[in-house]
Amino acid sequence: MFLSVQWESGNRLERLEKVLLxxxxxxxxxxxxxxxxxxxxxxxxxxxxxxxxxxVHPRYQGYGVGSCLPGI
Structure with missing residues (x-):
């Protein structure tokens, strides 16, 4: 997901997983x-x-995906 939106943190999956937890x-x-x-x-x-x-993955941008997530 992070790499699909060109975020460098997607190259550090172990660290990213730890942070998300x-x-x-x-x-x-x-x-x-x-x-x-x-x-x-x-x-x-x-x-x-x-x-x-x-x-939001580029394939799904513009379809309201972000606004359907809780709290948005």
């Missing part, structure tokens, strides 16, 4: 067995939350 919430959008979108949310546990990653 520490987010408060990670949501994904699928087209059968293809990952179409990814949303990762961080928060401070009390009051503040923010979207850290929102990626």
């Amino acid at each position: 520490h987010y408060e919430a990670v949501f994904s959008a699928w087209d059968e067995n293809r990952l179409a979108g990814l949303l990762a949310v961080m928060d401070d546990g009390t009051m503040t939350a923010y979207v850290h990653y929102l990626l």
Whole structure:
């Protein structure tokens, strides 16, 4: 997913996997067995939350995938 949108972090899969495990919430959008979108949310546990990653595979951009993910 990260490489499909030309993000360098896609070249560091082990590190990326470790980071994603520490987010408060990670949501994904699928087209059968293809990952179409990814949303990762961080928060401070009390009051503040923010979207850290929102990626939509180029094949699915313009179809509302990002707006269908929770919290968007």
